[in-house]
Amino acid sequence: xxxxxxxxxxxxxxxxxxxxxxxxxxxxxxxxxxxxxxxxxxxxxxxxxxxxxxxxxxxxxxxxxxxxxxxxxxxxxxxxxxxxxxxxxxxxxxxxxxxxxxxxxxxxxxxxxxxxxxxxxxxxxxxxxxxxxxxxxxxxxxxxxxxxxxxxxxxxxxxxxxxxxxxxxxxxxxxxxxxxxxxxxxxxxxxxxxxxxxxxxxxxxxxxxxxxxxxxxxxxxxxxxxx
Amino acid sequence: xxxxxxxxxxxxxxxxxxxxxxxxxxxxxxxxxxxxxxxxxxxxxxxxxxxxxxxxxxxxxxxxxxxxxxxxxxxxxxxxxxxxxxxxxxxxxxxxxxxxxxxxxxxxxxxxxxxxxxxxxxxxxxxxxxxxxxxxxxxxxxxxxxxxxxxxxxxxxxxxxxxxxxxxxxxxxxxxxxxxxxxxxxxxxxxxxxxxxxxxxxxxxxxxxxxxxxxxxxxxxxxxxxxxxxxxxxxxxxxxxxxxxxxx
Numbered sequence: 486x487x488x489x490x491x492x493x494x495x496x497x498x499x500x501x502x503x504x505x506x507x508x509x510x511x512x513x514x515x516x517x518x519x520x521x522x523x524x525x526x527x528x529x530x531x532x533x534x535x536x537x538x539x540x541x542x543x544x545x546x547x548x549x550x551x552x553x554x555x556x557x558x559x560x561x562x563x564x565x566x567x568x569x570x571x572x573x574x575x576x577x578x579x580x581x582x583x584x585x586x587x588x589x590x591x592x593x594x595x596x597x598x599x600x601x602x603x604x605x606x607x608x609x610x611x612x613x614x615x616x617x618x619x620x621x622x623x624x625x626x627x628x629x630x631x632x633x634x635x636x637x638x639x640x641x642x643x644x645x646x647x648x649x650x651x652x653x654x655x656x657x658x659x660x661x662x663x664x665x666x667x668x669x670x671x672x673x674x675x676x677x678x679x680x681x682x683x684x685x686x687x688x689x690x691x692x693x694x695x696x697x698x699x700x701x702x703x704x705x706x707x708x709x710x711x712x
Numbered sequence: 713x714x715x716x717x718x719x720x721x722x723x724x725x726x727x728x729x730x731x732x733x734x735x736x737x738x739x740x741x742x743x744x745x746x747x748x749x750x751x752x753x754x755x756x757x758x759x760x761x762x763x764x765x766x767x768x769x770x771x772x773x774x775x776x777x778x779x780x781x782x783x784x785x786x787x788x789x790x791x792x793x794x795x796x797x798x799x800x801x802x803x804x805x806x807x808x809x810x811x812x813x814x815x816x817x818x819x820x821x822x823x824x825x826x827x828x829x830x831x832x833x834x835x836x837x838x839x840x841x842x843x844x845x846x847x848x849x850x851x852x853x854x855x856x857x858x859x860x861x862x863x864x865x866x867x868x869x870x871x872x873x874x875x876x877x878x879x880x881x882x883x884x885x886x887x888x889x890x891x892x893x894x895x896x897x898x899x900x901x902x903x904x905x906x907x908x909x910x911x912x913x914x915x916x917x918x919x920x921x922x923x924x925x926x927x928x929x930x931x932x933x934x935x936x937x938x939x940x941x942x943x944x945x946x947x948x949x950x951x952x953x954x955x956x957x958x959x960x
Contacts, residue, residue, distance in 0.1 A: 611804060
């Protein structure tokens with residue numbers, strides 16, 4: 486135990502710096518992942534075959550290939566883009582942007598499936614009733630189906646967010662100074678890996694507990710609004 | 713064209729994959745009629761009534777509503793449905809909305825009625841079915857009978873030209889059937905045009921102005937309640953009625 490405390494006392498700056506990067510990348514990824522997820526879910530549910538076909542293909546490919554491979558493909562495939570130089574909160578933009586793109590594309594596929602399942606879990610009778618009241622399909626989705634779907638979607642999407650926070654650890658392979666990258670620095674300077682990994686594990690755990698609590702509060706609020 | 717004809721249905725067919733559910737239905741429904749559709753399950757009654765507001769897209773045939781072909785390319789399904797109220801077997805109240813909002817939502821979104829006016833109208837309708845005190849309740853807090861009475865006034869709120877009832881009492885506990893049938897009967901007495909699919913033969917007889925007996929995707933027999941219930945001509949009608957009336 487004392488080595489864990491010692492290492493943290495001596496190297497806490499590394500861990501905190503890495504944690505900051507992990508939080509920033511996670512938040513941005515969760516945001517864009519949710520955005521892409523909504524879009525893909527809408528395409529997936531579209532009656533227009535090419536659109537739903539594209540969404541299906543997207544989801545199949547993303548779920549069927551490892552995130553690490555996707556990360557490298559995005560990084561090398563998009564190397565023609567001139568990303569803005571400079572850095573944000575200690576992260577080099579030119580390198581972190583392709584990571585965020587890859588992670589968001591990945592997250593989007595999973596979020597899309599969660600949203601689709603949530604929408605399809607709403608009794609079709611609700612749609613029929615709304616349509617028979619003269620609503621257009623968009624009116625029916627917006628006023629009747631989506632408000633009910635949100636309650637199915639939230640718990641599952643919380644899982645997806647938690648997963649994403651953990652999966653950002655993969656960006657160390659592109660040299661982004663996230664928590665795991667800094668963990669590596671501390672390991673090589675102390676030659677004592679185990680305590681370092683315990684510290685990192687605790688930090689990830691804390692982040693996800695806080696995130697989980699936040700989502701719980703949000704869910705409870707939603708339920709109250711129903712009463 | 714007669715000004716009184718609401719629905720003019722010609723050669724209506726509906727297939728689900730290989731299965732031919734409606735095999736050609738020809739029917740005219742006039743204003744003020746209460747058409748009650750009876751028949752064994754699987755005979756196409758529900759499919760037929762659902763075609764009338766385009767919840768099912770007919771495979772073939774023609775449906776004219778107030779002289780307009782509702783399957784035509786220029787007809788918007790949502791505009792047609794504004795004039796055709798529908799009540800479902802499973803009530804289908806909007807679970808995310810209060811009773812009041814269930815009624816006002818389409819007034820506000822579809823008819824673009826101001827909030828206050830929509831609310832006033834909804835409360836008036838709730839008063840008719842004796843449920844004013846439930847205005848702020850949510851569907852999950854109501855009994856089946858209450859839900860269905862609200863579903864009826866929700867459909868009536870849009871002032872439809874015709875009301876469709878798809879087995880409105882089949883999902884109800886027996887003691888709640890009466891309260892729902894009473895509401896429908898009152899509407900019938902006010903002259904609301906309606907098409908009712910039901911298994912309540914006593915109700916069909918009392919309220920219907922015309923009875924259709926459907927079997928195997930066609931209208932096997934039609935006539936006044938007296939003709940159908942007292943002197944059925946078709947063998948299948950006789951057989952069906954002998955099974956549902958005086959069972960014991």
